[in-house]
Amino acid sequence: MSKRKIVAGNWKMNTSIKEGIALVKEIKLINSTAEILVFPPATHLYALTKEFKNNKMVLGAQNFYPKEKGAFTGEISPMVLKECGVENLLIGHSERRSLFNESDLMLKQKLEFALEHGFDVTFCIGENLEDRKSGKHKEVVIQQLLSGLDQTFDSSKIIIAYEPVWAIGTGETASPEQAQEMHHEIRKELEIIWPHNNIPILYGGSVKPGNAKELFSQNDVDGGLIGGASLNAKSFEAICHSF
Ligand code: PGA
Numbered sequence: 001m002s003k004r005k006i007v008a009g010n011w012k013m014n015t016s017i018k019e020g021i022a023l024v025k026e027i028k029l030i031n032s033t034a035e036i037l038v039f040p041p042a043t044h045l046y047a048l049t050k051e052f053k054n055n056k057m058v059l060g061a062q063n064f065y066p067k068e069k070g071a072f073t074g075e076i077s078p079m080v081l082k083e084c085g086v087e088n089l090l091i092g093h094s095e096r097r098s099l100f101n102e103s104d105l106m107l108k109q110k111l112e113f114a115l116e117h118g119f120d121v122t123f124c125i126g127e128n129l130e131d132r133k134s135g136k137h138k139e140v141v142i143q144q145l146l147s148g149l150d151q152t153f154d155s156s157k158i159i160i161a162y163e164p165v166w167a168i169g170t171g172e173t174a175s176p177e178q179a180q181e182m183h184h185e186i187r188k189e190l191e192i193i194w195p196h197n198n199i200p201i202l203y204g205g206s207v208k209p210g211n212a213k214e215l216f217s218q219n220d221v222d223g224g225l226i227g228g229a230s231l232n233a234k235s236f237e238a239i240c241h242s243f
Contacts, residue, residue: 004200005216006159006223007240008122009038009230010062010090020044024051026233032240034223037088037122037159038230042076045084052085060088060122063096066106066113078117088120092148094128094165104147111148115157122159122225123148124204125186129166137164138185145189155197160186161225167205169227176214176221179203183220209238216242 015023020040029036039060040048052059061084065075078089091110096102102110107123114121125144127137141162149158162182164174174182183201190199203215204225215221223243229235 001196001198003222004198005034005243006200006202007032007034007036007236007242008060008159008161008202008223008225009036009236010093010204010225010227011038011040011231012062012095012227013041014231015041015044017044017047020048021051023231023233024048024055024057027055027057027237028233029055029057029237029240032237033243034240036240039088039090039122042081045081045086049085058087059085060090061086062090062093064089064110064114066109078114078119082117082119086119088122088159089114090122090124092124092144094124094126094163094168098165104144107148108150111153112150115153120157120159122161122202124161124163124225126163126165126168126205128164132164132166138182141182142185142189145186149193151193155190155194155199159200159202160190161202161204162186163204163225165205169206171206173206173208173211173215174203176218179215179221180218183218187220207239209235209242212239212242 037058039062061081064078092107127140131137131140200222202223202225207224208229
């Protein structure tokens with residue numbers, strides 16, 4: 001089973017629709033050996049479907065509500081995301097956990113719903129600075145991992161993203177050794193649930209062209225989830241070519 005290599009871009013609430021289209025058009029991925037996945041804002045998805053196909057990039061969505069339709073004012077239906085060409089759903093990003101109070105229970109419901117409805121998922125986990133300083137980081141991350149996953153899930157539909165909260169958007173990156181150490185712990189837990197799985201584990205948190213190669217060369221780091229640097233075509237391309 002060959003290891004999957006993945007670079008995922010998370011645009012968060014950035015770019016206008018016009019800027020988003022221009023950005024995708026500008027990204028040139030000739031000879032990239034990695035699978036490329038991007039999560040634009042939901043407002044942009046419908047307009048981006050064609051551009052993503054042309055560029056062989058997988059379209060993802062940053063958020064959804066785990067119901068097909070109904071009285072959920074302001075929420076996003078996964079079925080309409082599918083209509084827009086979305087294949088992968090981002091679940092558990094630290095900004096959704098902290099700013100929008102998404103609980104472990106809600107995240108589990110989202111994972112179940114997404115997988116039952118044929119989506120791939122990118123499940124994010126990561127400790128905050130306090131957890132790291134008090135030495136509880138492994139415990140916290142593994143608890144987040146295990147509270148979301150279920151042995152009944154199809155492991156081939158899952159990507160894990162380890163994103164230490166203290167490294168997100170701060171310019172401070174986990175060292176390659178810190179990333180490798182945590183990825184190895186995560187890998188061990190995944191092996192217990194699904195022996196011989198091929199689940200990619202991505203690192204996220206201030207990945208840039210200057211540090212991507214070293215991070216991606218670690219044994220258990222299968223790629224990255226990129227925020228800020230995914231908003232610039234040249235930086236994103238350089239990261240996609242960092243394997
Ligand atoms: P960053 O964001 O690359 O800007 O640190 C990563 C993320 O939030 O996924």
